[in-house]
Amino acid sequence: MASNKNQHFVPRAYLKAFSMDGKGAAISLFNLDQNRFVPSAPLKHQCSRDYFYGEDLHMEKALQPVEGRYANLVREVVLPGYILSEDHRDFLRQFWLIQHLRTEAASIRMVQFTEQFRHTAGIDSDEFKMEIKEAVQHSMSVAIEQLPFVQDMKVCLLRNRTNEPFIASDDPAVLTNRWHLDSPIPRGKSFGLGAAGSLFLLPISPKIQCIAYDGDVYSIPHEMGWVDVRRAADVHAINQHQFLNCNANVYVHDKAYEHSVRLQFNAAKHLRPIVKHRAHYAVYDGTHDGASRYRLLESHEDPAEHERALIHTETVHPRPSVWPTQIVRRRNGAVFTDGTGLGFVRRRHIDWHGADRFRKLRPW
Secondary structure, rough: OHHHHHEOOOOHHHHHOOOOOOOOOOEEEEEEEEEOEEEEEEEEOOOOOEEOOOOOOOOHHHHHHHHHHHHHHHHHHOOOOOOOOOHHHHHHHHHHHHHHHHHHHHHHHHHHHHHHHHHHEEEHHHHHOOOOHHHHHHHHHHHOOOOOHOOOEEEEEEOOOOOOOOOOOOOOOOOOOOHHHHHHOOOOOOOOOEOOOOEEEEEEEEEEEEEOOOOEEOOOOOOOOOEEEOHHHHHHHHHHHHHHHHHEEEOOOOHHHHHHHHHHHHHHHHHHOOOOOEEEEEEEEEEEEEEEEEEEEEOOOOOOHHHOOEEEHHHEEOOOOOOOOEEEEOOOOOEEEOOOOOOOEOOHHHHHHHHHEEEEEEOO
């Protein structure tokens, strides 16, 4: 069992492409909290914790075939003349989802969410308290259930033709949404995996970035699955998401890029959200025209004095300062809504909730 004690939440098979000379022994990292660049750190100690997935090793062993298949995919992707296949598109969507759910940062977000809920609701009991390991095990247990939420996303690969590398981090599978963050239509609403306008980012190597996108909202013209990136500014725009999403460390394959990494971090650090979640406590405020109304609880009021209440939680998503020019607004695009708290979803998801109740809107 001791040989499996050190469990990686970002697999070594993934980080190897960002290691020095691609050999998987050492890697350059920048720690955001300490503003410290480490030219050569042992890769085997990165993004890992003792028994992170549990001492029974069931989850650790279940992940090994996925990591092995990913390593094989990377070996094919870097070959000259590679064409992105549907099989690889499907696997990249799955790998992104698993990686999005399995990291320490993802677990911290879930723990912070439950703590915010407990604090807002005034719950002192440990019954609703969640620890890091419990959070990651819960996230991974529902990964299969979440797969339908990502299978409709279009996938392509960005080929980096510049001298600036793509970077990775301790939470590299990024969920973002340009439409939700930029458009006035969904203002005030959060977004998740099934939201209209979703974007999934995953750096594969310093020269290759995987991007999955809502094809009803964006257009990314590509040839055989590839899009060339020729402007360093676009590379930096993509890298910014790693700085905004990561927990503590970003990774680069060569210590020669220390100055560039520092400059990119300095441009992004003020955009990192202070809190990851907000919770709002609303109390019953009577009935109007047959509908129950709720109002936000005032700071001086005691929640215990109200028998009926609602708690609304929202994820705080970082807003980048710029988007890569490869992500183009689709003309005559579409988003779908039923006017409820479900928000705006993609075309494929309306059938799950009853398509006839949804209306179609132009996103731009």
